[in-house]
Amino acid sequence: MPHRFVRRWGGLVAGCWLLGACASTPGREAPRQYALDSLSASCLKNPLYCATVSGREVATGPVQTVGAAVASAAAVGHALTHEMKxxxxxxxxxxxxKARxxxxxxxxxxxxxLVPKAAECKxxxxxxxxxxVTWAIRLGLEMHEVALACAxxxxxxxGLKxxxxxxxxxxxxxxxxxxxxPEEKAELLRQGGEELKGTLEPDVVIHTGDPLQVLVVYDFKFRCVGFEKNPEWRRYPVGHRYAGQLQGDIYRQAFGPEVHLIGPRKGMFW
Structure with missing residues (x-):
């Protein structure tokens, strides 16, 4: 399948000073809500980190499969069956x-x-x-990369769109x-990424072939600690366009009710 999966972004990510909103800065400990969570928390404050996965960008335009005509016709209609979902x-x-x-x-x-402790995450x-970066952010970046490749x-x-x-x-x-x-996003990033703040970037969107006709959304969350708990949506911080609201609530308003938070529940935990 002629997927475009990853593409190098040279020069789009600045140095570690960009992490001030989501990781510790010299002489200052990272805020707990960022130090102990995954990439998603960083994205809420700095769009440059939403756009990158370990320095590489996952294809951001419509990623469409070809072939498997019968399966595709059944799968990308205007609804997915309960069994399929x-x-x-x-x-x-x-x-x-797998990612964790x-x-x-x-x-x-x-x-x-085998797994980091709270102090190690920070x-x-x-x-x-x-x-x-903090270990929490690094682990979130690397786990997202593996999870997206698997997805x-x-x-x-x-044969889905x-x-x-x-x-x-x-x-x-x-x-x-x-x-x-992708071209517009690249240009906005070159300009500093300010206009990308407040935009939405779910991890996986299944659609009809038109990314605006969304069928199901999946968003990965990787805790650095407390992984035995169910993943939770982040609450947008003060100063954000959606300040005080849960990320999941905004996603449902934008994409419909089929929005699902995905976190690891098995694997190397102990």
Whole structure:
């Protein structure tokens, strides 16, 4: 399948000073709500981190599969059956489990135990791009990368129409949304990314072939600690366009009721 999965972004991500909103800065401990959560918390404050996954961007335009004509015709109609949605969600949960286990296995020896403790999550490290980040952010970035690759493979096998990390503008008053093209996003990032604040970027969107006709949304969340708990939507911070509201509530207003939060429940936890 001629998917465009990852593409290098040279020069779009500045140095570690960009992390001031979501990670610790020299001489100051990271706020707990950011230090102990995944990439998603960082995205709420800095759009540059929503746009990158370990320095690489997952395809943000419509990612469409080809072939499997019969399966595709059944799958990308104006509704997915309950059985299909249940099966797909199980596969997305498998992707989250795979991501956590694979990343922690790769980093064996980096922590005192198999999984990091709260203090280790807030400690500073260096990511694949040489940026100074907390372990919580680095783990979230790397786990998202694995989970998205897994999601692309599984949804592609089904012959579904889907997009990975598409970016939308959303008007809360009119409930209208529009798609930001990869080219437009790249230009806005070159300008500093300020205009991307307040836009929405779910991880996985299954649609009819038109990314504005959304069928189901899946968003991955990876806790650094407390992974035995169900994942939770972030509450938008003070100063944000949606300040005080839950991310999931805004997503449902923009994309409809089929919005699902996915976190790892099995794998390397102890």
């Amino acid at each position: 249940t099966s797909i969600q199980e596969e997305m949960e498998e992707c989250a489990d 286990t694979e990343v922690l296995s790769r980093l064996k020896g980096a922590f005192e135990g 400690a500073m490290t260096v990511d694949a791009q040489g940026r100074s 692309q493979a599984k949804l592609g096998e089904r 889907f997009s990975l990390k598409p970016r939308y503008r959303f008007n809360l008053e009119t409930k209208e949304k529009s798609l930001i093209t």
